Amino acid sequence: MYRGSNGEYIFRNNQDKELYLFLVDKYKERYGFKLYAYCIMDNHVHLLIETGKVPLSKIMQGIQQSYTQRINLKHSRTGHVFQQRYKALLCDWESYLLQLVKYIHLNPVEAWIYNGLNYKWSSHQDYLKVNKKSVVEVEFILEMLGGDIKRGVKEYRRFMNLDQGKMELSEFVLDEKKVHATVEEFKGLACFSC
Template identity: 55%
Template sequence: MARKPRIDYKGALHHVMCRGNNGDYILKEDKDKESYLQLIKKYKERYGFKLFAYCIMDNHVHMLIERENTSLSKIMQGIQQSYTQRYNKKYNRKGHVFQQRYKAELCNKDDYLLQLIKYIHMNPVKAGFKEGLNYRWSSYRIYISGKDNDLVETEFVLGFFSKNLSRAIERYKEFMKENNNVISTEEYLINQEECLNKYEENNTKSTTLDIDELIEKVCEICEVKIEDIVKRTRIKRYSDIRKAIVLLSEEYVNISNENLANKLNISSSMVSKIRSGASKRNKEVNKIVELVKSYSLIQA
Protein backbone atom coordinates (compact mmCIF):
# COMPACT_ATOMS: atom_id res chain seq x y z
CA MET A 1 0.00 0.00 0.00
CA ALA A 2 1.32 3.45 -0.90
CA ARG A 3 2.34 5.61 2.03
CA LYS A 4 0.38 8.80 2.62
CA PRO A 5 2.41 11.75 1.32
CA ARG A 6 3.36 14.54 3.68
CA ILE A 7 1.39 17.74 3.80
CA ASP A 8 3.62 20.39 2.29
CA TYR A 9 3.08 23.84 0.85
CA LYS A 10 4.96 27.09 0.32
CA GLY A 11 5.71 28.60 3.72
CA ALA A 12 5.24 25.32 5.61
CA LEU A 13 7.50 24.99 8.64
CA HIS A 14 8.69 21.42 9.28
CA HIS A 15 10.53 19.71 12.10
CA VAL A 16 12.62 17.25 10.10
CA MET A 17 14.26 14.20 11.68
CA CYS A 18 16.65 11.82 9.90
CA ARG A 19 18.01 8.68 11.54
CA GLY A 20 20.77 6.29 10.56
CA ASN A 21 19.66 2.95 9.15
CA ASN A 22 19.20 0.47 12.02
CA GLY A 23 20.25 3.26 14.38
CA ASP A 24 23.80 3.19 12.96
CA TYR A 25 26.20 5.96 13.96
CA ILE A 26 26.43 7.44 10.48
CA LEU A 27 27.59 10.85 11.77
CA LYS A 28 29.94 9.83 14.56
CA GLU A 29 33.07 11.52 13.20
CA ASP A 30 33.37 15.30 13.21
CA LYS A 31 34.29 15.22 9.52
CA ASP A 32 31.01 13.42 8.78
CA LYS A 33 29.04 16.02 10.72
CA GLU A 34 30.87 18.80 8.89
CA SER A 35 30.09 17.11 5.57
CA TYR A 36 26.38 16.97 6.43
CA LEU A 37 26.36 20.59 7.57
CA GLN A 38 28.00 21.68 4.33
CA LEU A 39 25.23 19.90 2.41
CA ILE A 40 22.59 21.78 4.41
CA LYS A 41 24.31 25.02 3.43
CA LYS A 42 24.65 23.94 -0.20
CA TYR A 43 20.99 23.08 -0.65
CA LYS A 44 19.85 26.08 1.37
CA GLU A 45 21.65 28.29 -1.16
CA ARG A 46 20.23 26.28 -4.07
CA TYR A 47 16.60 26.11 -2.95
CA GLY A 48 16.27 29.15 -0.71
CA PHE A 49 14.63 27.51 2.31
CA LYS A 50 14.85 29.03 5.80
CA LEU A 51 16.59 27.15 8.60
CA PHE A 52 15.50 28.00 12.15
CA ALA A 53 17.48 25.35 14.05
CA TYR A 54 19.55 22.21 13.61
CA CYS A 55 21.39 19.63 15.65
CA ILE A 56 23.59 16.92 14.12
CA MET A 57 23.99 14.01 16.53
CA ASP A 58 25.97 10.77 16.05
CA ASN A 59 23.10 8.75 14.60
CA HIS A 60 20.41 11.30 13.76
CA VAL A 61 19.75 14.88 12.68
CA HIS A 62 17.15 17.47 13.62
CA MET A 63 16.32 20.45 11.42
CA LEU A 64 13.60 23.09 11.53
CA ILE A 65 12.97 24.09 7.92
CA GLU A 66 10.58 26.53 6.30
CA ARG A 67 10.43 25.85 2.58
CA GLU A 68 9.79 28.42 -0.12
CA ASN A 69 9.17 27.43 -3.76
CA THR A 70 10.94 24.06 -3.60
CA SER A 71 9.15 21.17 -1.90
CA LEU A 72 10.54 19.67 1.29
CA SER A 73 10.91 16.26 -0.36
CA LYS A 74 13.15 17.71 -3.08
CA ILE A 75 15.26 19.55 -0.50
CA MET A 76 15.71 16.43 1.60
CA GLN A 77 16.32 14.24 -1.44
CA GLY A 78 19.25 16.48 -2.34
CA ILE A 79 20.76 16.46 1.14
CA GLN A 80 20.18 12.76 1.90
CA GLN A 81 21.28 11.37 -1.45
CA SER A 82 24.39 13.54 -1.53
CA TYR A 83 25.39 12.48 1.98
CA THR A 84 24.70 8.81 1.19
CA GLN A 85 27.01 8.99 -1.83
CA ARG A 86 29.77 10.68 0.18
CA TYR A 87 29.40 8.28 3.11
CA ASN A 88 29.40 5.12 0.99
CA LYS A 89 32.42 6.30 -0.97
CA LYS A 90 34.35 7.25 2.17
CA TYR A 91 33.67 3.97 3.95
CA ASN A 92 33.74 1.77 0.83
CA ARG A 93 30.24 0.46 1.31
CA LYS A 94 26.91 0.19 -0.52
CA GLY A 95 23.25 0.42 0.36
CA HIS A 96 21.05 2.58 2.54
CA VAL A 97 22.58 5.00 5.00
CA PHE A 98 19.40 6.55 6.40
CA GLN A 99 16.43 4.75 7.94
CA GLN A 100 13.56 4.76 5.41
CA ARG A 101 12.15 8.22 4.75
CA TYR A 102 12.93 11.20 6.92
CA LYS A 103 10.22 12.17 9.41
CA ALA A 104 8.63 15.61 9.13
CA GLU A 105 6.07 17.31 11.36
CA LEU A 106 4.37 20.65 10.73
CA CYS A 107 5.01 23.46 13.17
CA ASN A 108 3.45 26.85 13.87
CA LYS A 109 5.45 30.05 14.35
CA ASP A 110 4.25 30.67 17.90
CA ASP A 111 5.29 29.61 21.39
CA TYR A 112 5.39 26.03 20.15
CA LEU A 113 8.21 27.06 17.83
CA LEU A 114 10.28 28.16 20.82
CA GLN A 115 9.63 24.88 22.61
CA LEU A 116 10.61 22.93 19.52
CA ILE A 117 13.88 24.86 19.08
CA LYS A 118 14.57 24.23 22.74
CA TYR A 119 13.92 20.52 22.21
CA ILE A 120 16.34 20.45 19.26
CA HIS A 121 19.09 22.33 21.13
CA MET A 122 18.67 20.15 24.24
CA ASN A 123 19.54 16.95 22.37
CA PRO A 124 23.26 16.97 23.34
CA VAL A 125 22.32 17.68 26.97
CA LYS A 126 19.91 14.76 27.09
CA ALA A 127 22.54 12.55 25.44
CA GLY A 128 24.98 13.44 28.24
CA PHE A 129 27.57 15.09 26.01
CA LYS A 130 30.10 17.00 28.10
CA GLU A 131 29.75 20.12 25.93
CA GLY A 132 26.06 20.35 26.84
CA LEU A 133 24.38 23.31 25.17
CA ASN A 134 27.72 24.43 23.73
CA TYR A 135 27.80 21.33 21.53
CA ARG A 136 29.62 22.23 18.34
CA TRP A 137 27.13 20.70 15.89
CA SER A 138 24.01 22.52 17.03
CA SER A 139 22.71 25.97 16.10
CA TYR A 140 22.52 27.02 19.77
CA ARG A 141 25.95 28.67 19.62
CA ILE A 142 24.84 30.70 16.61
CA TYR A 143 21.83 31.96 18.59
CA ILE A 144 23.91 33.22 21.51
CA SER A 145 26.79 34.61 19.44
CA GLY A 146 25.00 37.80 18.49
CA LYS A 147 26.77 37.72 15.13
CA ASP A 148 25.24 38.00 11.68
CA ASN A 149 24.98 34.68 9.88
CA ASP A 150 23.54 33.47 6.58
CA LEU A 151 22.55 30.01 7.82
CA VAL A 152 20.07 30.21 10.71
CA GLU A 153 17.08 32.58 11.10
CA THR A 154 18.02 33.72 14.60
CA GLU A 155 16.57 37.23 14.34
CA PHE A 156 12.98 36.04 14.06
CA VAL A 157 13.23 33.69 17.05
CA LEU A 158 15.17 36.05 19.32
CA GLY A 159 12.53 38.67 18.54
CA PHE A 160 10.15 36.69 20.75
CA PHE A 161 12.31 37.65 23.75
CA SER A 162 13.21 41.29 23.06
CA LYS A 163 13.80 43.79 20.27
CA ASN A 164 17.16 44.50 21.86
CA LEU A 165 19.61 41.80 20.67
CA SER A 166 21.73 41.60 23.84
CA ARG A 167 18.66 41.41 26.06
CA ALA A 168 17.05 38.86 23.75
CA ILE A 169 20.12 36.60 23.90
CA GLU A 170 20.23 36.74 27.71
CA ARG A 171 16.53 35.93 27.95
CA TYR A 172 16.97 33.10 25.46
CA LYS A 173 19.77 31.64 27.61
CA GLU A 174 17.48 31.82 30.65
CA PHE A 175 14.70 30.16 28.65
CA MET A 176 17.02 27.30 27.73
CA LYS A 177 17.97 26.76 31.38
CA GLU A 178 14.38 26.61 32.60
CA ASN A 179 13.65 23.17 34.04
CA ASN A 180 10.34 22.29 32.40
CA ASN A 181 8.92 19.78 29.96
CA VAL A 182 10.02 20.85 26.53
CA ILE A 183 6.90 19.79 24.62
CA SER A 184 3.79 18.28 26.18
CA THR A 185 1.48 15.89 24.35
CA GLU A 186 -1.32 18.45 24.54
CA GLU A 187 0.86 21.18 23.00
CA TYR A 188 1.90 18.81 20.24
CA LEU A 189 -1.69 17.85 19.36
CA ILE A 190 -2.87 21.47 19.40
CA ASN A 191 0.02 22.45 17.14
CA GLN A 192 -0.75 19.69 14.67
CA GLU A 193 -4.45 20.62 14.55
CA GLU A 194 -3.63 24.29 13.96
CA CYS A 195 -1.17 23.38 11.23
CA LEU A 196 -3.71 21.18 9.48
CA ASN A 197 -6.27 23.99 9.60
CA LYS A 198 -3.73 26.38 8.14
CA TYR A 199 -2.95 23.87 5.41
CA GLU A 200 -6.62 23.48 4.50
CA GLU A 201 -6.97 27.26 4.22
CA ASN A 202 -3.81 27.48 2.14
CA ASN A 203 -4.76 24.59 -0.10
CA THR A 204 -8.19 25.93 -1.00
CA LYS A 205 -6.74 29.17 -2.35
CA SER A 206 -5.28 27.56 -5.45
CA THR A 207 -5.31 24.20 -7.20
CA THR A 208 -2.52 25.09 -9.62
CA LEU A 209 0.80 23.27 -9.44
CA ASP A 210 3.87 23.51 -11.59
CA ILE A 211 4.80 20.39 -13.54
CA ASP A 212 7.80 19.52 -11.35
CA GLU A 213 5.57 19.55 -8.26
CA LEU A 214 2.99 17.35 -9.96
CA ILE A 215 5.59 14.80 -11.09
CA GLU A 216 7.13 14.79 -7.63
CA LYS A 217 3.82 14.29 -5.85
CA VAL A 218 2.71 11.49 -8.20
CA CYS A 219 6.04 9.71 -7.80
CA GLU A 220 5.87 9.98 -4.01
CA ILE A 221 2.34 8.60 -3.92
CA CYS A 222 3.21 5.77 -6.32
CA GLU A 223 6.51 5.12 -4.53
CA VAL A 224 8.73 5.35 -7.59
CA LYS A 225 11.82 7.41 -8.35
CA ILE A 226 11.40 10.53 -10.46
CA GLU A 227 14.37 9.55 -12.64
CA ASP A 228 12.61 6.29 -13.58
CA ILE A 229 9.57 8.19 -14.80
CA VAL A 230 11.35 10.85 -16.84
CA LYS A 231 13.70 8.52 -18.71
CA ARG A 232 12.88 6.52 -21.83
CA THR A 233 11.68 3.07 -20.81
CA ARG A 234 8.98 0.63 -21.88
CA ILE A 235 8.36 -0.74 -18.40
CA LYS A 236 4.57 -0.79 -18.18
CA ARG A 237 4.35 0.52 -14.61
CA TYR A 238 6.40 3.60 -15.50
CA SER A 239 4.52 4.10 -18.75
CA ASP A 240 1.19 4.02 -16.91
CA ILE A 241 2.42 6.60 -14.39
CA ARG A 242 3.57 8.90 -17.20
CA LYS A 243 0.12 8.65 -18.81
CA ALA A 244 -1.50 9.43 -15.47
CA ILE A 245 0.71 12.52 -15.09
CA VAL A 246 -0.35 13.71 -18.55
CA LEU A 247 -4.02 13.31 -17.63
CA LEU A 248 -3.59 14.99 -14.25
CA SER A 249 -1.67 17.85 -15.83
CA GLU A 250 -4.81 18.94 -17.69
CA GLU A 251 -6.49 19.64 -14.38
CA TYR A 252 -3.64 20.91 -12.24
CA VAL A 253 -0.92 22.35 -14.50
CA ASN A 254 -0.87 25.03 -17.16
CA ILE A 255 1.61 23.54 -19.63
CA SER A 256 1.79 22.95 -23.37
CA ASN A 257 1.99 19.51 -24.99
CA GLU A 258 5.53 20.21 -26.15
CA ASN A 259 6.84 21.32 -22.74
CA LEU A 260 5.14 18.41 -20.99
CA ALA A 261 6.60 16.00 -23.54
CA ASN A 262 10.08 17.35 -22.84
CA LYS A 263 9.58 16.91 -19.09
CA LEU A 264 8.46 13.29 -19.45
CA ASN A 265 10.85 12.44 -22.28
CA ILE A 266 8.05 11.35 -24.62
CA SER A 267 6.81 12.73 -27.93
CA SER A 268 4.42 15.68 -28.05
CA SER A 269 2.16 13.62 -30.32
CA MET A 270 1.86 11.02 -27.56
CA VAL A 271 0.91 13.73 -25.06
CA SER A 272 -1.70 14.97 -27.50
CA LYS A 273 -3.13 11.46 -27.96
CA ILE A 274 -3.37 10.88 -24.21
CA ARG A 275 -5.02 14.23 -23.57
CA SER A 276 -7.46 13.83 -26.45
CA GLY A 277 -8.40 10.30 -25.47
CA ALA A 278 -7.03 8.81 -28.69
CA SER A 279 -4.58 6.78 -26.65
CA LYS A 280 -6.42 3.99 -24.85
CA ARG A 281 -6.53 4.31 -21.06
CA ASN A 282 -6.12 1.02 -19.20
CA LYS A 283 -7.42 0.24 -15.75
CA GLU A 284 -4.02 0.82 -14.11
CA VAL A 285 -3.80 4.37 -15.47
CA ASN A 286 -7.28 5.11 -14.15
CA LYS A 287 -6.34 3.67 -10.74
CA ILE A 288 -3.27 5.89 -10.55
CA VAL A 289 -5.25 9.00 -11.45
CA GLU A 290 -7.91 8.22 -8.83
CA LEU A 291 -5.28 7.38 -6.22
CA VAL A 292 -3.54 10.71 -6.67
CA LYS A 293 -6.83 12.60 -6.58
CA SER A 294 -7.79 10.84 -3.36
CA TYR A 295 -4.99 12.60 -1.49
CA SER A 296 -5.61 16.05 -0.07
CA LEU A 297 -2.27 17.21 -1.47
CA ILE A 298 -4.05 17.69 -4.77
CA GLN A 299 -7.66 18.75 -4.51
CA ALA A 300 -10.17 19.29 -7.26
Protein backbone atom coordinates in the same frame (compact mmCIF):
# COMPACT_ATOMS: atom_id res chain seq x y z
CA MET B 1 12.50 9.73 12.09
CA TYR B 2 15.66 8.83 10.24
CA ARG B 3 17.90 6.23 11.76
CA GLY B 4 21.07 4.75 10.39
CA SER B 5 20.52 1.75 8.15
CA ASN B 6 21.00 -1.51 10.08
CA GLY B 7 21.26 0.45 13.33
CA GLU B 8 24.54 2.10 12.25
CA TYR B 9 25.54 5.63 13.08
CA ILE B 10 24.83 8.22 10.39
CA PHE B 11 27.90 10.20 11.44
CA ARG B 12 31.11 8.34 12.31
CA ASN B 13 33.19 11.42 13.11
CA ASN B 14 33.25 15.22 13.14
CA GLN B 15 34.17 15.35 9.45
CA ASP B 16 30.91 13.55 8.61
CA LYS B 17 28.99 16.12 10.65
CA GLU B 18 30.86 18.96 8.93
CA LEU B 19 29.94 17.46 5.57
CA TYR B 20 26.26 17.22 6.53
CA LEU B 21 26.18 20.83 7.71
CA PHE B 22 27.97 21.91 4.52
CA LEU B 23 25.29 20.14 2.46
CA VAL B 24 22.48 21.73 4.48
CA ASP B 25 24.02 25.13 3.76
CA LYS B 26 24.49 24.28 0.07
CA TYR B 27 20.85 23.22 -0.36
CA LYS B 28 19.67 26.15 1.73
CA GLU B 29 21.35 28.42 -0.80
CA ARG B 30 20.00 26.44 -3.76
CA TYR B 31 16.39 26.06 -2.60
CA GLY B 32 15.92 29.19 -0.50
CA PHE B 33 14.69 27.66 2.75
CA LYS B 34 15.41 29.13 6.19
CA LEU B 35 17.08 27.20 8.99
CA TYR B 36 16.21 28.27 12.54
CA ALA B 37 17.86 25.50 14.58
CA TYR B 38 19.77 22.27 14.20
CA CYS B 39 21.42 19.54 16.23
CA ILE B 40 23.52 16.84 14.58
CA MET B 41 23.86 13.76 16.77
CA ASP B 42 25.70 10.54 15.87
CA ASN B 43 22.53 8.65 14.99
CA HIS B 44 20.03 11.38 14.08
CA VAL B 45 19.59 15.02 13.08
CA HIS B 46 17.10 17.70 14.12
CA LEU B 47 16.48 20.61 11.76
CA LEU B 48 13.92 23.38 12.13
CA ILE B 49 13.32 24.87 8.71
CA GLU B 50 10.90 27.12 6.91
CA THR B 51 10.33 26.09 3.34
CA GLY B 52 9.77 28.53 0.51
CA LYS B 53 8.70 27.59 -3.01
CA VAL B 54 10.56 24.28 -3.00
CA PRO B 55 8.73 21.46 -1.15
CA LEU B 56 10.29 19.87 1.91
CA SER B 57 10.52 16.47 0.20
CA LYS B 58 12.76 17.87 -2.56
CA ILE B 59 14.98 19.67 -0.03
CA MET B 60 15.44 16.54 2.05
CA GLN B 61 15.96 14.35 -1.00
CA GLY B 62 18.81 16.59 -2.14
CA ILE B 63 20.53 16.72 1.24
CA GLN B 64 20.14 13.02 2.06
CA GLN B 65 21.11 11.70 -1.39
CA SER B 66 24.18 13.94 -1.57
CA TYR B 67 25.23 12.91 1.93
CA THR B 68 24.72 9.21 1.20
CA GLN B 69 26.74 9.35 -2.03
CA ARG B 70 29.66 11.15 -0.40
CA ILE B 71 29.69 8.99 2.74
CA ASN B 72 29.54 5.79 0.73
CA LEU B 73 32.52 6.96 -1.31
CA LYS B 74 34.45 8.19 1.73
CA HIS B 75 33.93 5.02 3.80
CA SER B 76 34.11 2.58 0.84
CA ARG B 77 30.60 1.31 1.39
CA THR B 78 27.41 0.87 -0.65
CA GLY B 79 23.70 1.08 0.03
CA HIS B 80 21.52 3.24 2.20
CA VAL B 81 22.83 5.37 5.05
CA PHE B 82 19.35 6.23 6.29
CA GLN B 83 16.86 3.56 7.28
CA GLN B 84 13.68 5.28 6.14
CA ARG B 85 12.04 8.58 5.23
CA TYR B 86 12.37 11.60 7.54
CA LYS B 87 9.57 12.51 9.94
CA ALA B 88 8.21 16.05 9.63
CA LEU B 89 5.92 17.98 11.95
CA LEU B 90 4.05 21.10 10.94
CA CYS B 91 4.70 24.09 13.18
CA ASP B 92 2.15 26.81 12.76
CA TRP B 93 2.48 29.24 15.66
CA GLU B 94 5.20 31.18 17.43
CA SER B 95 5.05 29.62 20.90
CA TYR B 96 5.47 26.14 19.44
CA LEU B 97 8.34 27.39 17.26
CA LEU B 98 10.20 28.58 20.36
CA GLN B 99 9.59 25.28 22.12
CA LEU B 100 11.01 23.41 19.11
CA VAL B 101 14.17 25.54 19.22
CA LYS B 102 14.52 24.70 22.91
CA TYR B 103 13.85 21.01 22.33
CA ILE B 104 16.45 20.80 19.55
CA HIS B 105 19.11 22.61 21.59
CA LEU B 106 18.46 20.45 24.67
CA ASN B 107 18.92 17.22 22.71
CA PRO B 108 22.59 16.75 23.74
CA VAL B 109 21.66 17.47 27.37
CA GLU B 110 19.02 14.74 27.30
CA ALA B 111 21.57 12.37 25.73
CA TRP B 112 24.09 13.11 28.52
CA ILE B 113 26.68 14.27 25.99
CA TYR B 114 29.83 15.96 27.25
CA ASN B 115 29.41 19.76 27.17
CA GLY B 116 25.62 19.28 27.01
CA LEU B 117 24.10 22.54 25.86
CA ASN B 118 27.47 23.73 24.56
CA TYR B 119 27.65 20.74 22.21
CA LYS B 120 29.62 21.71 19.10
CA TRP B 121 27.11 20.34 16.57
CA SER B 122 24.12 22.40 17.66
CA SER B 123 23.01 25.91 16.70
CA HIS B 124 22.72 26.91 20.38
CA GLN B 125 26.05 28.77 20.29
CA ASP B 126 24.89 30.69 17.22
CA TYR B 127 22.16 32.24 19.36
CA LEU B 128 24.69 33.42 21.93
CA LYS B 129 27.27 34.73 19.43
CA VAL B 130 25.10 36.58 16.95
CA ASN B 131 27.91 38.27 15.03
CA LYS B 132 29.45 34.92 14.10
CA LYS B 133 28.79 33.69 10.54
CA SER B 134 26.13 31.03 10.76
CA VAL B 135 24.00 28.80 8.58
CA VAL B 136 21.11 29.59 10.98
CA GLU B 137 18.77 32.62 10.84
CA VAL B 138 19.02 33.48 14.53
CA GLU B 139 17.73 37.04 14.10
CA PHE B 140 14.13 35.93 13.51
CA ILE B 141 13.93 33.96 16.77
CA LEU B 142 15.88 36.54 18.80
CA GLU B 143 13.65 39.39 17.61
CA MET B 144 10.62 37.27 18.44
CA LEU B 145 11.96 36.81 21.98
CA GLY B 146 13.19 40.32 22.69
CA GLY B 147 12.07 42.77 20.03
CA ASP B 148 15.67 43.38 18.97
CA ILE B 149 18.83 41.28 18.74
CA LYS B 150 20.55 42.46 21.95
CA ARG B 151 17.46 41.97 24.13
CA GLY B 152 16.71 38.77 22.22
CA VAL B 153 20.01 37.20 23.28
CA LYS B 154 19.25 38.09 26.90
CA GLU B 155 15.74 36.60 26.60
CA TYR B 156 17.12 33.53 24.84
CA ARG B 157 19.50 32.94 27.77
CA ARG B 158 16.56 33.26 30.16
CA PHE B 159 14.39 31.01 27.97
CA MET B 160 17.08 28.33 28.01
CA ASN B 161 17.57 28.73 31.80
CA LEU B 162 21.23 29.71 31.32
CA ASP B 163 21.23 32.46 33.90
CA GLN B 164 19.82 30.17 36.58
CA GLY B 165 22.76 27.78 36.14
CA LYS B 166 20.57 24.72 35.73
CA MET B 167 18.56 22.94 33.10
CA GLU B 168 15.07 21.80 33.87
CA LEU B 169 14.18 19.27 31.22
CA SER B 170 10.82 18.56 32.82
CA GLU B 171 9.85 22.09 31.83
CA PHE B 172 9.78 21.10 28.18
CA VAL B 173 7.41 18.46 26.87
CA LEU B 174 6.11 18.46 23.33
CA ASP B 175 2.32 18.43 23.43
CA GLU B 176 1.24 15.90 20.82
CA LYS B 177 -2.13 17.68 20.50
CA LYS B 178 -0.27 20.71 19.14
CA VAL B 179 1.17 18.72 16.29
CA HIS B 180 -1.40 19.17 13.55
CA ALA B 181 0.02 16.93 10.89
CA THR B 182 2.85 14.82 9.67
CA VAL B 183 3.44 16.27 6.26
CA GLU B 184 5.20 15.29 3.11
CA GLU B 185 5.07 18.63 1.34
CA PHE B 186 3.93 21.97 2.66
CA LYS B 187 4.82 25.59 2.77
CA GLY B 188 5.60 26.64 6.31
CA LEU B 189 7.76 25.64 9.23
CA ALA B 190 8.82 22.11 9.85
CA CYS B 191 10.86 20.35 12.43
CA PHE B 192 12.09 16.97 11.51
CA SER B 193 14.40 14.35 12.81
CA CYS B 194 16.64 12.32 10.62
